[in-house]
Amino acid sequence: MDWMHQLFSYVCGQVNLWTVGGETLPFCQRCTGLYVGGFYAVLLMAVFRPAPSLRLLGIHFLLLLQMVPFGYHLVPQGAILRTITGQLFAIGLVYCLSLNPLAKLKVEWQSRNRSLPYALAALAGLPALLIAIQFGGPITARVLAVMGLAGLAAYLVLAAANLITLPLLAWQLSRARS
Amino acid sequence: MKLRKWLYLLAGFSGLVGWLLFVLACTGWPAWSPDSRKVLFPYFNPDSKDAGIALYDHATGIVTPVFHQVTEESDPSIPFGQFSQDGKQIIVALVTDHEGVPDEVLLLPAEGNKAARRFMLPASTQFCFPPFPQSGNDLFVGLSYIARLNLKTGAVETKEFSGGKGIHLIPDGERIWYVMYDLEGEGHEDDSGFQVGELNRNDLSLKSLFELWDSDTRSRGITHLHIPGLTPLPGGAGLVTSARVGDDAALVFFNRAGLDRVVTPPLPGKGYRLGKLAWSADGKTIYTTAIASGKKGEADLSIAEIPVNGGPVRLTSITRLVLSPPPDNDPENFDFFIQVSLSPDGHTLATTTGFLNQKNLAKKEDRALYLIDLRDSGRKVTKQPIPQGGQE
Numbered sequence: 001m002d003w004m005h006q007l008f009s010y011v012c013g014q015v016n017l018w019t020v021g022g023e024t025l026p027f028c029q030r031c032t033g034l035y036v037g038g039f040y041a042v043l044l045m046a047v048f049r050p051a052p053s054l055r056l057l058g059i060h061f062l063l064l065l066q067m068v069p070f071g072y073h074l075v076p077q078g079a080i081l082r083t084i085t086g087q088l089f090a091i092g093l094v095y096c097l098s099l100n101p102l103a104k105l106k107v108e109w110q111s112r113n114r115s116l117p118y119a120l121a122a123l124a125g126l127p128a129l130l131i132a133i134q135f136g137g138p139i140t141a142r143v144l145a146v147m148g149l150a151g152l153a154a155y156l157v158l159a160a161a162n163l164i165t166l167p168l169l170a171w172q173l174s175r176a177r178s
Numbered sequence: 179m180k181l182r183k184w185l186y187l188l189a190g191f192s193g194l195v196g197w198l199l200f201v202l203a204c205t206g207w208p209a210w211s212p213d214s215r216k217v218l219f220p221y222f223n224p225d226s227k228d229a230g231i232a233l234y235d236h237a238t239g240i241v242t243p244v245f246h247q248v249t250e251e252s253d254p255s256i257p258f259g260q261f262s263q264d265g266k267q268i269i270v271a272l273v274t275d276h277e278g279v280p281d282e283v284l285l286l287p288a289e290g291n292k293a294a295r296r297f298m299l300p301a302s303t304q305f306c307f308p309p310f311p312q313s314g315n316d317l318f319v320g321l322s323y324i325a326r327l328n329l330k331t332g333a334v335e336t337k338e339f340s341g342g343k344g345i346h347l348i349p350d351g352e353r354i355w356y357v358m359y360d361l362e363g364e365g366h367e368d369d370s371g372f373q374v375g376e377l378n379r380n381d382l383s384l385k386s387l388f389e390l391w392d393s394d395t396r397s398r399g400i401t402h403l404h405i406p407g408l409t410p411l412p413g414g415a416g417l418v419t420s421a422r423v424g425d426d427a428a429l430v431f432f433n434r435a436g437l438d439r440v441v442t443p444p445l446p447g448k449g450y451r452l453g454k455l456a457w458s459a460d461g462k463t464i465y466t467t468a469i470a471s472g473k474k475g476e477a478d479l480s481i482a483e484i485p486v487n488g489g490p491v492r493l494t495s496i497t498r499l500v501l502s503p504p505p506d507n508d509p510e511n512f513d514f515f516i517q518v519s520l521s522p523d524g525h526t527l528a529t530t531t532g533f534l535n536q537k538n539l540a541k542k543e544d545r546a547l548y549l550i551d552l553r554d555s556g557r558k559v560t561k562q563p564i565p566q567g568g569q570e
Contacts, residue, residue, distance in 0.1 A: 005214075005523055011201050013263065017524065019460035024524045034200065057185055064196045071200060072314070075352070078413050089200065096193030100186040155197060162190040169187050176180065
């Protein structure tokens with residue numbers, strides 16, 4: 001996994017790493033939540049496609065904002081909390097980054113009553129990752145590293161899609177206003 | 179529809195900014211660069227009277243001095259170096275316990291020809307050891323006062339404390355532990371003690387957790403406790419340090435309420451002296467230096483791998499030292515300076531004899547940085563000589 005360590009060194013300080021089955025993951029404990037959790041969050045968006053609403057967006061904003069006290073070390077925290085806050089941030093981040101690209105792709109949103117299964121599935125991912133870290137062996141470590149890599153790739157694709165489509169959207173909105 | 183578009187715009191923009199800020203917030207590690215490719219170590223060349231900090235680059239195998247000064251002293255003060263959290267700067271601490279001599283911290287660019295920054299600290303008769311805690315732009319140094327150095331603006335803020343003569347600050351993720359030593363307390367006139375607690379990074383106030391006096395540690399059979407070597411336990415539940423129980427090397431574990439337990443690892447003989455500790459990435463093994471004194475002052479320096487849950491201790495021989503008493507046989511004066519450091523990726527241990535006085539080395543060429551490959555079952559040791567004098 002050396003090349004993965006090298007790759008993630010560009011986006012992660014690689015301090016406070018999880019070791020799963022004797023294998024050190026290529027990202028820190030918080031980024032484990034962000035990138036592995038990001039991959040999971042992308043799957044959730046693909047399966048549940050929760051319809052965008054102010055309420056849902058507000059909740060996902062809060063998931064992003066919780067990273068301010070945790071990510072900037074204003075709150076004392078241990079390894080588990082670092083990973084959980086990374087996972088929560090990932091759910092908020094994937095939701096926010098997905099809305100515009102999915103709308104451009106004219107993806108059909110699911111009805112609002114699918115929000116609860118989406119939320120429950122998202123919450124179920126929190127202990128699942130920690131259990132995998134705690135009890136997993138070397139194969140689990142490799143699977144998590146690959147999931148993290150897929151999460152990073154998903155963020156890059158979503159970020160690129162937003163960088164392309166957001167200026168267009170902003171221009172359309174400003175034109176509509178004027 | 180228009181409202182929905184505004185939602186998309188807001189969400190997409192927040193996501194992009196959020197991810198960018200997240201990546202920026204991810205933290206680094208001292209001595210080793212955050213990417214585990216470079217390591218800083220102090221050195222002294224008695225021939226050229228050149229003392230400084232050298233950088234070893236794993237990728238190129240080249241050792242270069244990043245800071246050096248020529249000194250006429252045969253036993254000069256050795257600077258300490260560590261990388262800033264982002265790995266872009268090198269922090270060099272020039273600290274002496276000589277009375278009236280101010281201490282200094284230099285901030286040097288790790289790459290390129292950017293400007294350096296110099297921080298002057300008030301004089302102190304106390305000494306400090308790396309790694310120094312860093313939180314964002316703030317670097318914290320503990321001497322006979324607590325100093326907060328703003329690496330961005332150059333501002334230095336100090337705060338006095340009462341109760342002890344000096345203070346060590348210990349980084350532990352977002353937490354900073356402190357150990358205030360040489361305590362003075364009523365009823366302890368003939369006793370020496372230390373206080374452990376947490377430093378508030380914002381107002382530099384101290385929150386005491388417990389005090390421990392020599393009489394307490396003696397009652398547990400501890401004959402020497404390596405106070406500056408206190409190292410956080412994984413998960414932040416307490417601290418651990420090396421110690422001696424009679425002729426046996428020991429590890430002393432502290433929880434947040436005080437002394438928890440004393441463990442004597444099964445080393446292959448008596449008389450071992452353990453140095454500062456480093457945890458393996460999985461939190462199951464403690465790495466440390468182990469010095470075993472032999473005949474005529476000869477001593478073997480090894481790296482010990484101590485399984486925390488019991489089991490045999492693995493020793494990897496590094497080099498032979500010469501300890502001529504005093505003060506070399508006094509752990510207070512010698513063992514503090516030989517430290518072990520684990521790379522952030524958990525693959526490599528580093529230790530150095532680069533700064534030792536020539537009388538402490540069996541051979542001149544033993545003055546070097548030593549790297550131990552933990553992925554190699556035979557624990558391959560690589561030796562990197564110190565920079566030769568006159569280099570820039």
